[in-house]
Amino acid sequence: MKLKNLESLLGDLEQFSNPKIELEQYPTGPHIASRMLYTAENSFGDVSGKVVADFGCGCGTLGIAAALLGAEHVLGIDVDAESLEIASSNAEELEVEMNFVQCDIQNLKLRGLTVDTIVMNPPFGTRRKGADMDFLSSALKVASVAVYSLHKTSTRDHIKRAAIRDFNASTAEVLCELRYDVPQLYKFHKKREVDIAVDLWRFAPKRVQ
Amino acid sequence: MRLLTHNMLSCNVKGVTNGFPLIIQADKVLEKPAELNHDFLRNMFYKVDWKALVDAAKSMGYSELPESAEASMLESLDFLNRFHHALMELHLEEGALICPETGRKFPVDKGIPNMLLHEDEV
Numbered sequence: 030m031k032l033k034n035l036e037s038l039l040g041d042l043e044q045f046s047n048p049k050i051e052l053e054q055y056p057t058g059p060h061i062a063s064r065m066l067y068t069a070e071n072s073f074g075d076v077s078g079k080v081v082a083d084f085g086c087g088c089g090t091l092g093i094a095a096a097l098l099g100a101e102h103v104l105g106i107d108v109d110a111e112s113l114e115i116a117s118s119n120a121e122e123l124e125v126e127m128n129f130v131q132c133d134i135q136n137l138k139l140r141g142l143t144v145d146t147i148v149m150n151p152p153f154g155t156r157r158k159g160a161d162m163d164f165l166s167s168a169l170k171v172a173s174v175a176v177y178s179l180h181k182t183s184t185r186d187h188i189k190r191a192a193i194r195d196f197n198a199s200t201a202e203v204l205c206e207l208r209y210d211v212p213q214l215y216k217f218h219k220k221r222e223v224d225i226a227v228d229l230w231r232f233a234p235k236r237v238q
Numbered sequence: 239m240r241l242l243t244h245n246m247l248s249c250n251v252k253g254v255t256n257g258f259p260l261i262i263q264a265d266k267v268l269e270k271p272a273e274l275n276h277d278f279l280r281n282m283f284y285k286v287d288w289k290a291l292v293d294a295a296k297s298m299g300y301s302e303l304p305e306s307a308e309a310s311m312l313e314s315l316d317f318l319n320r321f322h323h324a325l326m327e328l329h330l331e332e333g334a335l336i337c338p339e340t341g342r343k344f345p346v347d348k349g350i351p352n353m354l355l356h357e358d359e360v
Contacts, residue, residue, distance in 0.1 A: 113350055117348065126270065133355070139248075140287070143245070143286070
């Protein structure tokens with residue numbers, strides 16, 4: 030599938046109707062989502078034929094992108110029932126198979142090394158400090174091949190240090206810098222739309238001996 | 239929810255040590271055809287807990303898997319078909335997952351298990 034087609038399919042997905050600020054629910058736009066999964070597949074071969082999990086899947090954009098690019102099994106995990114309902118109908122709409130589990134990422138217990146690749150757009154930790162780090166730490170415990178994640182560019186050094194030193198990553202690499210459009214979703218947003226710089230990361234976990 | 243997902247989940251309540259595999263209460267099971275991918279199945283064979291898969295499939299009304307399996311069986315197309323069907327095509331749509339140690343029930347609604355914990359379980 031071409032990048033353009035992927036982006037256009039993802040553009041039709043339904044997004045949060047009542048976003049919850051405490052969960053930092055921001056939609057992952059089709060531009061970013063398509064580039065993230067396209068890179069994972071075409072530069073690293075981490076999607077097609079793999080088991081992919083989408084941590085904090087929200088309306089399912091990243092997981093659906095993985096399924097469209099040929100992931101064999103996709104698991105979306107989110108704490109919020111409403112989001113999962115939208116995600117499930119989004120997957121149905123695009124006729125891709127996706128499994129969902131309602132769970133807090135912090136309390137998730139997945140057995141073994143069955144998940145190959147994790148894709149996620151975690152909360153940036155602006156509402157609850159450290160939420161981004163909790164996601165990263167959990168993801169690096171579960172993925173056996175790679176974790177793709179978005180983090181604010183302003184936190185780059187901190188992310189790299191924590192991933193390698195504290196979360197057992199063998200590599201932590203910024204693949205590209207993207208602009209994340211934050212639409213005016215919440216009342217406290219003064220401007221109509223804000224652009225923030227985010228990094229697309231690829232982390233590889235240390236292989237279990 | 240496919241049994242592949244079931245094969246990864248364990249009870250996440252704090253203090254539980256034998257929370258795997260979760261017992262399936264199947265109120266509604268769906269069968270959705272999926273394309274068989276040999277390489278994927280061969281790879282998955284070494285990752286799934288076979289006994290958990292056999293028991294899960296049985297509780298969903300499918301008893302065509304051998305009780306024990308070894309890698310040489312992967313040469314058989316018949317075996318691959320059964321393995322594929324159990325792992326990828328059977329879906330738990332309504333019911334519950336039950337912790338084998340504590341009996342804690344996690345409801346499954348529209349194919350989505352609810353693994354949220356109560357405050358005193360974290």
